[in-house]
Structure formats: structure tokens, C-alpha cells
Amino acid sequence: MDENQIGIYENVLEYISLELSRSLKKIPNRYKAHVEEIRLRIGLPLNIYCMGSDYFVTPEGSLTGDRVKAKIVRKQDMLKTFQLISNYSVYAFEEEIRNGFITLKGGHRVGIGGKVLYGANGIETIRNISSLNIRIAREKLGVSDNLIKYIVDIPRTTIHNTLIISPPQCGKTTILRDIVRNLSNGLEIFNNKGLKVGVIDERSELAGMYNGMAQHDVGLRTDILDGCTKKDGTIMLLRAMSPNIIAMDEIGSINDVEAIHESLKAGVKIIATVHGSSIEDLISKRSLSMLIDEKIFERYIFLDNSKGIGTVRDVIEGNSFTTIIK
Amino acid sequence: MEVLRIIGGLLIILSTTSIGFYYGNRFSNRLENLIYIEQCIKILETEIVYGAVPLPDALTNVYYKGNKKVSFIFEEMKKHLLNNKDEDIFQSFTYVSDLLKCKLNFKEEDIEMFLSLGRMLGSSDRQDQEKNFKLILKQIAVFQNEAKLERDKNEKMYKNLGILTGFAIVIILL
Numbered sequence: 001m002d003e004n005q006i007g008i009y010e011n012v013l014e015y016i017s018l019e020l021s022r023s024l025k026k027i028p029n030r031y032k033a034h035v036e037e038i039r040l041r042i043g044l045p046l047n048i049y050c051m052g053s054d055y056f057v058t059p060e061g062s063l064t065g066d067r068v069k070a071k072i073v074r075k076q077d078m079l080k081t082f083q084l085i086s087n088y089s090v091y092a093f094e095e096e097i098r099n100g101f102i103t104l105k106g107g108h109r110v111g112i113g114g115k116v117l118y119g120a121n122g123i124e125t126i127r128n129i130s131s132l133n134i135r136i137a138r139e140k141l142g143v144s145d146n147l148i149k150y151i152v153d154i155p156r157t158t159i160h161n162t163l164i165i166s167p168p169q170c171g172k173t174t175i176l177r178d179i180v181r182n183l184s185n186g187l188e189i190f191n192n193k194g195l196k197v198g199v200i201d202e203r204s205e206l207a208g209m210y211n212g213m214a215q216h217d218v219g220l221r222t223d224i225l226d227g228c229t230k231k232d233g234t235i236m237l238l239r240a241m242s243p244n245i246i247a248m249d250e251i252g253s254i255n256d257v258e259a260i261h262e263s264l265k266a267g268v269k270i271i272a273t274v275h276g277s278s279i280e281d282l283i284s285k286r287s288l289s290m291l292i293d294e295k296i297f298e299r300y301i302f303l304d305n306s307k308g309i310g311t312v313r314d315v316i317e318g319n320s321f322t323t324i325i326k
Numbered sequence: 327m328e329v330l331r332i333i334g335g336l337l338i339i340l341s342t343t344s345i346g347f348y349y350g351n352r353f354s355n356r357l358e359n360l361i362y363i364e365q366c367i368k369i370l371e372t373e374i375v376y377g378a379v380p381l382p383d384a385l386t387n388v389y390y391k392g393n394k395k396v397s398f399i400f401e402e403m404k405k406h407l408l409n410n411k412d413e414d415i416f417q418s419f420t421y422v423s424d425l426l427k428c429k430l431n432f433k434e435e436d437i438e439m440f441l442s443l444g445r446m447l448g449s450s451d452r453q454d455q456e457k458n459f460k461l462i463l464k465q466i467a468v469f470q471n472e473a474k475l476e477r478d479k480n481e482k483m484y485k486n487l488g489i490l491t492g493f494a495i496v497i498i499l500l
Contacts, residue, residue, distance in 0.1 A: 018412050080412070087380040088407065088415050091452045094378070125451055 005033035005138065012038070012108055012136055017080035020046060023071050026061020036138075041113075041131040042078050045070030052305075082129050085110050095227065098123045099203070107137040107208025107215030137208060139216050143171070143310055144178035148187060150315045150324060151179070151271075151299050157190050158244060159183065161264075161296055161318075164273040165282065166303035171310030172273040173205050173249055175303065177216055179271060180206070180247045184219025194221045198243035198268075200233035200259075201226050206249050234259040238266045245269045257287045264296065277304070279321070295319055335500070339492035346488015352431045353477035353484075359430040360473055362396035364466045367443065370400070371459040374452070381415065381448045382408060399425055419444025439465050 009032045013021040016038070023046065024038065037049040045056040045067050055063035056070030064070060085102055086093050096102045102110045113131035117124045151162045162179075166172045186194035201207050201224055208215035209226040218224065223241050225233040230248050237243050246263050248256070251272045260270055274288065279300065282288045291297060300316040315325040369391050373384035385404035389397045402425065403418040410417070419441050426432040426440060439462060446458045 080414075083414060084411070086448075087382065088448045089374075089378075089380040089384075090448060090450055091374055091455050092378045092380045094451050 002029075002033045008106065008138065009033065009035055009136060011106055012104070012134060015081065015084045015104055015110075015134070016040075017077045017084070020071070020073065020077050020081070023057050023059050023061050024048075027057060027063060031055075031063065035136055037136070038134040039131065040073045040078055040081060040134075042073055042075050044073060046073055078129055078132065081132060082112075085132070094125070096204075097126050099227075100126070101203070103204045103208055103210055103215075104134075105210045105215065107139075107205075107210070109135045109137065109205060109208075111135070137216065139177075140171075140174050140310070141178065141181070141217065144175050144182055147175065147301065147312060147315075148179065148182055149189075150301070152187065152189060154189055157193065158195065159269050159271070160298035161269055162271045162299040162301060163291075163297040164271070164301045164303065165276045165278075166273075167277050168275060169309070170303045170305045172303060175301075175310055176247060176249060176271060176273050177206050177218060180222060180245075181217050181219040183245060184221040186220075194219070195244040196242065197222045197245045197247055198233075198237035198241050199224045200228055200230050200237070200246065200248045202229060202233070203249060206247065229255065230259040231255040231262075234262050238263065238268065243268055245271060247271045249273050250275065252285065252287065254287045257290055260291065260296065270296075277302070279316070331500070335496040338495050338499075339489070342492035342495065343485075343488045346485045346491070350481040350484035350488070353473070353481045355431040356433065356436070357470065357473040357477050359396055359432065360436065360466060360470045362393045363430075363440070364463065364470070366392040366397050366400060367459065367463060367466070371456070371463075374448075375456045375459065378452065396430060399430075415447050416441070416444040419447075436469055439469065 006029060010025070013024055016024065020040070027048075031050050035048050035050045039047040039049070041047070048055055048057060048063070056065065056067055058064055058069045059071045085104065090097070093102050097112060100112055102112070104110060111133040112126050112129060113133075114126045114129040116126055151159050153160050164172050164176055180197050180199060183195045184197045186192040197219060199206055199218060199222055201209065204226055206216070207218050207224045207226065209224060214224060223237070223243065225236060228236070230251065233248070234246060237246055246268050248259075248270070249272070251257070251260070251274050260272070263270055274282065276282050279292070282292060295318055298318040300318060301312060302314040302316070304311055304313045306313070312325070314323055316322065317324050366388050369388045370384060373379045373387050377384070379387065382404050385400045385407075389401035389404070391397070392400070399422045402422050406418040406421045407413075407415060423437050423441060426437050432440070443458075443462050446455070
């Protein structure tokens with residue numbers, strides 16, 4: 001398992017300039033398997049996030065908290081890394097750069113920071129890249145196995161409308177992805193009958209599409225709309241793909257709420273995620289409080305990282321707002 | 327003895343004629359290759375501006391779609407680009423510039439034009455790439471006209487010069 005995880009880390013290093021990747025390759029193996037983020041900022045120390053803490057990387061590949069010993073990221077390292085990430089083709093990633101990130105083979109995401117240029121139609125591009133955040137995607141198959149029993153609606157062979165709530169970096173997307181995979185592949189309680197799932201992957205994070213191929217396992221009966229807004233995606237899925245379930249990541253705007261209403265009218269079930277840590281957080285957002293008042297969601301799943309990323313803190317039933325976790 | 331003389335004379339004429347043809351053909355080769363490279367750059371433009379195909383794949387597509395006499399340089403560039411992680415696309419262009427000179431009879435100015443393509447390729451959005459392509463294609467058209475004039479003026483002259491020099495040497499030696 002660890003070997004596999006180290007392999008994932010080393011594949012990501014292929015996208016980093018030789019100068020920096022040489023140091024990153026030398027870090028101890030026990031860290032390699034758990035690196036979550038590699039952060040590059042021009043003129044500042046090379047930084048990695050690993051097992052909940054952050055470290056600077058020295059030229060010899062050891063990890064330190066001392067910025068003086070750390071390897072400094074130079075402008076040419078940044079340029080070279082950006083070239084490798086964009087496959088020497090900025091024009092091919094225009095849309096992604098406008099959204100502030102590029103998805104790599106393997107589903108890893110690279111966030112981009114720099115000078116944002118505006119044009120007539122909003123953000124045009126990002127120039128003078130000053131920081132890159134490479135988030136290593138580590139698929140965790142089976143993390144939702146214990147959770148699935150709370151969201152299935154066995155008599156109707158479908159699921160309850162579910163909202164997954166957690167602060168950032170607590171495994172929302174990972175859990176959602178695994179739920180989608182489980183439902184799409186088929187569950188034992190449904191006699192292994194799978195459901196058709198439509199995934200609206202606005203930020204290319206759920207399926208991590210690269211060249212038309214999902215880089216994460218999202219199941220056998222899953223259709224993906226990559227980079228599509230939730231509103232447009234819902235209409236497209238309903239019109240032609242006849243899904244049983246629509247999954248979407250990070251809802252929040254009024255348009256997203258409209259999209260959810262649209263799906264419910266068509267009798268399609270919804271699983272979605274949202275940033276927050278309590279029901280009160282959600283009520284404070286106008287668009288989401290509408291959904292709560294209308295009792296659209298039948299299950300609320302709260303995550304945190306008290307016992308590691310993706311800890312299920314609570315599962316709440318949506319009509320009575322009582323906890324049902326055993 | 328007489329036979330040897332005739333054979334020697336023929337050999338001299340043959341070699342000077344081939345030298346004349348070699349020099350003469352360089353002019354028509356340059357023109358022909360400028361036409362082929364224009365086609366290749368147009369294919370590359372389509373791949374980039376309309377297809378948004380990533381550069382390494384776009385270079386391979388140009389290799390397959392273009393005339394192999396010239397398009398092989400695009401495949402060479404792709405190999406160089408992928409094998410030398412520390413370098414960039416401009417360095418891949420400079421890497422093949424020797425080939426342009428020896429194999430394709432390009433002049434310094436043609437090579438400079440080709441290198442200017444390498445300076446901008448892939449580094450900006452599609453709109454910007456398109457503008458640059460237009461500029462380079464215009465430049466190629468100018469070079470093609472110039473190459474055509476040069477060919478008309480020089481090709482025949484070098485070829486005739488080769489044959490006539492051969493004859494002249496033979497006459498002097500006889």
C-alpha cells in the first residue's frame with residue numbers, strides 16, 4: 001500500500017522542475033507516502049504539507065522547520081514547473097487557468113497564484129505566476145462503506161437526498177467520490193444492482209478528468225460532466241442521461257439551489273457537499289437556508305478531522321433534525 | 327590512350343555538371359522546403375488555435391499530416407522536448423536548426439524566422455498564438471517570393487556553368 005502511495009508521490013514529481021524534484025525525491029520514504037501538498041512560492045522556501053503539519057525541504061531532502069536551511073524556489077524553477085504542468089501549452093489550459101487550477105494526470109490538482117488579468121468577460125488569464133500549490137490526490141477506496149447504510153432508502157431502491165458538510169481539508173470530496181463509486185458499482189443491500197449516477201464536476205476534483213478519462217474510480221454507471229456549472233449540468237443530465245442520482249461538489253450559490261430544485265422536480269436524488277461545520281453555518285447562508293427550510297435534504301453528514309481526515313462526526317435526519325448515528 | 331582521354335574528359339564533364347546541378351538545386355530545394363514548412367506551420371496553427379491540442383501531441387500530428395521531407399523536424403523537436411526535462415521548447419527549436427541548414431537548404435534568415443516561432447509557441451493563450459502565427463506565415467510568404475526570384479535567376483545559371491566549366495577544362499587539357 002505504502003509503495004503504491006510513494007509511487008503516486010514520485011509520479012507527481014515528474015511535473016516539478018528537475019532542480020526542485022531532486023530535493024523532493026530525497027525526502028524520507030515514510031513522509032513520501034503521506035505528502036498532501038507541495039507548495040512553491042517564488043523566493044521562498046520549498047514547502048510541503050504532510051500528516052497535518054508543514055515542513056520546509058532542504059536541498060539534501062531532509063525536512064526542517066528552519067527557513068534558513070530550506071531550499072529556495074527560484075523564478076526559473078517556477079517557470080519550468082509551470083511549463084511541465086501545462087505540458088508546454090498554456091493555450092490548452094486557458095479555461096483551467098482562468099479558474100485558478102490545472103488538473104494533472106492522476107487527478108492531482110495544481111492551484112495557481114499570480115497576477116490576475118481581467119478582460120471584457122471576467123478573468124482572462126493569470127500572468128507572472130508567483131505560487132503553485134500541488135495537491136496530491138490520494139484515492140481512498142472504501143471510506144464510505146460504513147456510511148452508506150445511513151443514506152440508502154432500501155424499500156425504494158434508491159437513496160435519500162444527502163448533504164455532506166465539513167470544513168476544508170476534512171475529506172468531503174473523497175467521501176462523496178467513494179459514495180458515488182459504491183452506488184454506481186452496486187450495493188449488496190440492493191442485490192448488487194447499481195444506480196446511474198450523473199456527476200457534475202465543476203472543479204474537476206471529483207472525477208479528476210484528464211484527456212476524457214476519469215483519473216479516480218467513480219464507478220461503473222457514472223457519467224461525468226467535467227468543468228460544467230451545476231445549473232447547466234443538471235439540465236443537461238436530466239435531458240439526456242436519465243440519472244437516478246446527481247452528485248455535485250460544493251454547492252452554495254442561488255444557481256446551485258435552482259439546479260437542485262430542477263433535479264427534485266424530475267424525481268432525481270441529490271448528493272452534494274458544502275463547506276461548514278454546523279447546521280447554523282448553513283442557515284446563515286441565504287441560499288442554503290432555503291434548502292433547509294424546505295426540508296429537501298433527508299440526511300446531513302458532518303465530517304471533521306478529530307480522528308484523522310474524513311471522521312464522521314454526526315449523521316442527522318433531515319425532517320426531525322435528530323441524530324441517527326449508531 | 328585515346329580511350330583513356332575520352333573517359334577522363336567525360337568524367338570531368340560529369341563531375342562539374344553534378345557540382346553545377348548540386349548548387350543549382352539548392353535554390354529550388356529552398357523554395358520547395360519553404361512551401362512545405364508553410365504547410366506544416368499551418369497545420370500546427372490549426373492544432374493549436376482551433377484544436378487546443380497540447381504541444382507535444384500537436385508536433386506529432388504535424389509530423390504525420392505534413393510532408394515528411396520537412397515535417398520530420400517536428401517529430402525531432404518533440405523527442406528533444408520530452409527527453410530534456412530541463413529545457414524548453416525554444417531550445418528544441420535551436421536543436422533542430424542545424425538540420426534546417428544542412429538538410430533543407432534554409433538560409434540564416436529562414437532559420438531566424440523559424441526560431442522566432444519557437445520563442446512564442448505555447449507560452450500564451452490561443453488568441454495571442456494566432457496573431458503570432460499570422461505574422462510568421464506572412465514572413466514565410468515574403469521569403470518564398472524571394473526564394474522564387476533567386477531560383478529563377480540562379481538555378482539555370484549554376485547548372486549551365488557546371489556543364490560549360492567541364493567542357494572548358496576538357497578543351498584546355500586536350
